[in-house]
Amino acid sequence: MEEKEVIIEVKDIYKKFGNRQILSGVNLKVYKGETMVIMGGSGCGKSTLLRHMVGTVKPDSGSVYMRGQNMAELDENGLDALRKKFGILFQSGALFDSLTVKENLCMALREHAKLDENIISIMVKMKLELVGLRGFEALMPSQLSGGMKKRVGLARAIAMDPEIVFYDEPTTGLDPIMAGVIDKLILDLSKKLSITSVAVTHDMNSVFRIADRIAMLHEGRILQVGTQEEIKNTTNPMVKQFIEGQPEGPVNFFMSKEDYLEELIK
Numbered sequence: 307m308e309e310k311e312v313i314i315e316v317k318d319i320y321k322k323f324g325n326r327q328i329l330s331g332v333n334l335k336v337y338k339g340e341t342m343v344i345m346g347g348s349g350c351g352k353s354t355l356l357r358h359m360v361g362t363v364k365p366d367s368g369s370v371y372m373r374g375q376n377m378a379e380l381d382e383n384g385l386d387a388l389r390k391k392f393g394i395l396f397q398s399g400a401l402f403d404s405l406t407v408k409e410n411l412c413m414a415l416r417e418h419a420k421l422d423e424n425i426i427s428i429m430v431k432m433k434l435e436l437v438g439l440r441g442f443e444a445l446m447p448s449q450l451s452g453g454m455k456k457r458v459g460l461a462r463a464i465a466m467d468p469e470i471v472f473y474d475e476p477t478t479g480l481d482p483i484m485a486g487v488i489d490k491l492i493l494d495l496s497k498k499l500s501i502t503s504v505a506v507t508h509d510m511n512s513v514f515r516i517a518d519r520i521a522m523l524h525e526g527r528i529l530q531v532g533t534q535e536e537i538k539n540t541t542n543p544m545v546k547q548f549i550e551g552q553p554e555g556p557v558n559f560f561m562s563k564e565d566y567l568e569e570l571i572k
């Protein structure tokens with residue numbers, strides 16, 4: 307069998323916020339070209355895990371390796387160089403409201419590369435076409451629907467032709483059709499541009515549309531990693547409960563009052 311190339315390796319990561327243990331020994335490998343989807347309930351630490359992978363949060367212990375390079379050993383320049391290869395679609399979309407669509411995309415391009423303005427214009431145009439927003443350059447984010455904003459976010463994430471794209475809840479808050487559109491774009495982009503993708507989501511429809519492999523995060527650990535087939539046929543009762551959306555089972559989906567209050571003040 308052909309050896310798969312490991313692009314990201316998360317090794318035994320522990321992370322506390324205050325006195326709350328969020329991640330308790332997370333291990334995960336992401337292979338070149340695959341779409342890895344990390345699923346799990348709200349507040350279980352999916353975004354936190356993603357932030358460790360992009361290097362904006364540091365683990366209390368354990369390491370993240372990018373192509374074998376321990377991210378903790380990189381200085382700011384090294385991290386910057388690495389981040390040029392990343393595209394990130396944040397949960398909120400995070401567009402700058404006072405900038406046009408084009409300017410939002412240009413920011414990503416100017417941040418990292420000294421490019422001629424004509425080249426930048428062409429790149430912006432191409433990326434907008436890829437996400438079905440041809441000619442939308444001059445619009446302001448306030449003139450866009452939620453789905454369009456997500457697509458601009460997506461265009462921005464791929465502006466630098468990244469090798470790896472990270473998606474945080476790409477379909478959350480969208481109507482089912484727009485969620486399907488975004489999922490299809492994620493699939494198309496990963497195939498057309500040979501991108502390695504890591505997405506976190508609690509949207510099960512989305513999980514089964516885009517994932518090559520699925521990892522279930524629960525109580526700070528990965529319960530199971532597998533293909534869609536393997537996860538659908540899981541024998542793990544907690545994974546089963548989650549994918550079937552059953553309220554009753556080994557997992558208690560009710561938050562404690564302490565956790566709820568913490569969520570409120572975020």
Ligand SMILES: Nc1ncnc2c1ncn2[C@@H]1O[C@H](COP(=O)(O)OP(=O)(O)O)[C@@H](O)[C@H]1O
Pocket residue numbers: 323324328346347348349350351352353354355565568569572
């Ligand atoms: N920077 C932070 N400081 C303190 N607590 C945080 C921080 N980021 C996340 N948390 C807490 O960690 C838990 C996991 O958060 P998060 O990773 O955002 O979960 P998810 O993305 O799975 O919904 C939540 O209870 C959240 O309140």
Ligand SMILES: [Mg+2]
Pocket residue numbers: 352353354397474475
């Ligand atoms: Mg999150």
